[in-house]
Amino acid sequence: MSNRIGVGRLVGVFGIKGWLKVKSNTEPTENIISYKPWFLKTAHGLKEIEVDDYAFRPQGLIVHIKGCDDRDKAEAYGKASIEVDIDQLPNLDGGDYYWHQLIGLKVFTEFGGNKVLLGEVKDLMETGANDVLIVAACEGSIDDRERLVPYLPGEFVGVIDLAVGEMLVDWDPEF
Template identity: 60%
Template sequence: MTQNRSNLIDVGRITSVFGIKGWVKVHSDTEPPENIARYSPWWLKTKHGVKAMEVDEFQPHGKGFIAHFKGIDDRTLAETLTKVSVSIERDQLPALAADEYYWHQLEGLTVISVFEGGDILLGQVSHLLETGANDVLVIKPCDGSLDDRERLVPYVPEQFVTKIDLVAGTMWVDWDPDF
């Protein structure tokens, strides 16, 4: 998830129009996917800037969803809103337990390996991948990192991820730097 304005977080995207009455197809990145409908307003990141839009109808359709925005009642207007990110204000996200994190909170953290007792800077969390078994951290090199390799580290707290300090912007992992 990326952000354009400091308090906005991407939660999905509008992929295309649906029908002739202003409906659009929506892909959700929330978990579960239908939770995207709980947020209002949706901030759409268009080529003309970021604009707040109110969803007045929302329903499942195929493997995704369709939505209708208040005041958008024809296909031509709806087309101007396609292929854009759907964002919400961060403070709308539900609070998590102390040991839980949203992906956007982990992105950008500096990653230090404590494998076999040494502190080695591996890089920064670029993004996460959902693999089914567990999520995977994609760690890209940064200034001062061990080398210029990208690393994939399973996001398994207490096993591979030993500590996260959001204030310090650091994550410690028990991960062999040779992997």
């Protein structure tokens, strides 16, 4: 597992003095600024950069990268992903998990008295009301279907065991 995690993305240039627009995946959005250093994941690999200024505008967050003082240099960064060292993330209270901790877990359900493998968490999506697990078929799963399981601990999501790499859900395999 990588020791870095994606926290956002560069989405375009802003003005002519090297500023870049940022789409933050942190919550709240402004938390992305507190992580240092940033690593930009480009087609050429990871590049460590230093944000030397930033501003929150009505259209979103913009940043200035040290040494990037014109639009052409800024455009060269393209739409790179922003990664930070994973150990910078704050510890969560018991029972709370980061999405990256859930991705890859094997998802089981107990149905008809048997423990059945539905698949593994491929991704999560935010729907507004609650997050949703995207459970994809994997080796040993009961079929080749992809399932969307609401991430509602205590209702559909039961035990999560990160050490074992498993999650138990209350989900009918026919759904």
